[in-house]
Amino acid sequence: METASAARESAHTEDSHLKQRLGYWSLVATGIGSVIGSGWLFSAMYAAQTAGPASLIAWVIGGAVMLAVALVFAELGMVHPESGGLVRYPLYSNGRFAASIVGWSMWVTYVANPPTEASGVVQYASSYIPGLFAHQQLTFLGIVVAVALMAVFVVVNYFGVQFFARSNNIVTAVKICIPTLTIVMLFFSGFTHTGKAGGADNFAAxxxxxxxxxxxxLxxxxxxxxVFAYTGFRNIIELSGEVKNPRRNIPASLVTTILLAIVLYLLLQTAFIFGVPQHLLGHGWSGINFDSPFAQLAMLLGMTWLYWILIADSMISPSGSGIVFTASxxxxxxxxxxxxxFPGWLSKVHQGSGVPRRALLLNFLVGILFLLPLPSWHQIIGVTGTLIAFTFSIGSVSLVAFRRAGVAQKADRLPGMVVIAPFAFIVSGLVIYWVPWSELVLTIxxxxxxxIxxxxxFITQKHGWSEVKGGIWLVVYLVVMYLMSFVGDYGGLKLIPAPWDSIVVAxxxxxxxxWGTQSGVRYMLGRPKLVEELRTGELTEEEAAEEGLGERA
Known part of the structure; x- marks a missing residue:
């Protein structure tokens, strides 16, 4: 069996092969490139279907939560920049059990992104290529085309982070212009009632x-x-081990990404509401159903030229996001x-390109499996959106543990985290609870x-119970969320009426x-050599063996 010291020595060796070439603008392009994917093409319609104009409230709440979560991970990225950091921070603060639960959930949401983006491209393409999308899901031909597109995402990433960054910067510039043009034209059509657009009257219709x-x-x-649309910011953290000057560039790029995303999606949602012709609202907002929402809306309003631009962009925006998520x-x-x-051979980094190519290929093969039972953009999002919110929760716990254990020095501490960290955790829990029980149960x-x-x-690697203790609170957290959803007012038994149900969850x-922060602090203080390594970034093989991270306690 591989010893802890050997495993950590191997990990340090592979880390050294990663190239630190990403600056502020490349990180912003990475974040925005992820945010402006298939989400902007579909989310406004699905939100309007479910909530009508009140969907604007959801975008504001969701944006506030994501900004708080992004600030939490910004500090973690400053304190200890590391590629794959989102699954490493729970390991350091709460041990292998907590890290495994979060890491598994996060991997599922990540590996589902390229097929999600590919299915978004194919769904829009179905408006001019028959046979790709029917009965609200991809056909067999549509699945084949989506898989081919996923393969292109892999090829772009296969040849190195610099090639990835240059190509993504160009794609992102295009992706920003098209949503902006769409917003302007739909607002204009709403104010002038061009093509019988509903305009501001739709807020009452x-x-x-x-x-x-x-x-x-909610x-x-x-x-x-x-949540899916906003979470492009996390790719900045995933690439933090390849960032130049992480103390400056990580928090600056994260805040820039989230603020731009909030403004963009609020404007897109408002523009969609403005643009919908009122005669389509005879059965309410739930009756609005387009295969290619913004493109078909543009055609209805007589803007054929915008329709074709959006059709073209439907290939660029999701593909750019898919490329970024494939890298992350x-x-x-x-x-x-x-x-x-996961097995150690998956951490192998190709020395020439600085890319973990084996991991790329694994994700591609698993991603194909998502398209078989969930052959549409909305079906995949319905399952993974909740898991995304869950994976953000532990970031606040890791931040507090890092601070109290002395890992985070004052120079690396962002102001306001005493309030922001618990806010991010509590509201992330509420976001999970607000998911209807019929959809939340699919994540179990x-x-x-x-x-499993x-x-x-645990058995094969002989972790020891100390690794489990740090994560028991996380299992209780999940059980509480599921039980509250089952008995609550969001598709459950309605034993606790609103708003008291949300208050109880909070x-x-x-x-x-x-409980989670106390467990994290105890875990880290019981491992002084680990704390020292995180503080200095240096640890000898003998110290690693003495620390025994992952060995039986």
Missing amino acids: GGGFAPYGIGAA GTIATAGM NARNVFGLSKNRF PIIAVGL WYAVN VLSAALYL
Whole structure:
């Protein structure tokens, strides 16, 4: 069996092969390139279907949560920049059990992104290429085309981070212009009622501002693709081991990405509401259903030229995002392999390109499997959106543990985290709870598979109970969320009426946050050599063996 010291020595060797070539603008392009993917093409319609104009409230809440979460990970990225960091930070703060649960869930959401983006491209393409999309899902031919597109994402990333960065910068510039043009034209059509666009009158049409209640709007944060749309920022953290001057560039690029995303998606949602012709609202907002939302809306309003631009962009925007997530998920697998959750051979980095190519190929093969049972953009998002919110929760816990254990020095601490960290944790819990029970229950088998996989690793790698203790609170957190959803007002038994159900969830989340941070601090203070390594970035083989991270305690 591989010893802890040998495993860590191998991990350090592979880390050294990564190239630190990404600056501020490349990171912003990475974040925006992920944010402006298929989400902007579909989320406005699905949010309007579920919540009507009240979907604007959901975008604001979702944006506030993502900004808080981004600031949490910004500090972690400053303190300890590391590729695959999102799955490494829970390992350092709470041990292998917690890191395995979060890492598995995060990997599932990441590996689902390229097929999500590819299916978005194919769904839009179906408006001019028959036979790709029918009955609200991809056909067999559509799946084949989506797989071919995923292969292109892999090829772009295969030849190195610099090639990836240059190509992504160009694609991102194009991706910003098209949504901006769409916003301007739909607003213009709404104000002039060109093509009988509803304009501002649509805020009162179709049942009013909140035709299905505020609760429906809250539920869209995870299920309509909002969390999915905002989460492009996390790719900046995943690539943090390849960043020049991380102390400056990571927080600056994260904040820039989130603020631009909030403004963009609020304007897109408003523009969509403005542009919908009122005669389509006879059955309310739930009756609005387009295969290619913005493109078909442009055609209805008589803007054929915009229709063709959007059709062209439907290939560029999702593809650019798919390329970014393909790069980031390779680093995610790289981190999980260093965690010894996945086999060690997956952490191999190709020396010439600086890319973990084996991880790229694994993700491509697993991504294909997503398209078989979930052959549409909306179906994939419905399952993974909730998991994304869950994976953000532990970042706040890791931040507090890093601070109290002395890893985060004052120069690396962002102001306001005493409030921002618990806010990010508590509201992430609320976002999970607001998902209707019928959709939340679909995540249980995914979590169960991750727990079984960890149990195998626990036995074969002889982790020891100290690795489990640091993560027990996280299992309780999941159980509490599932139970509250089952008995609550969002598709559950309605035993606790709104808004008391959300208040109870917030209080329970706060208690679990305190438990999680205390567990993290105890875990780190019990491993002084680990804390020293994180503080200095240096650890000898003898110290690693003495520390025994991952060995039986």
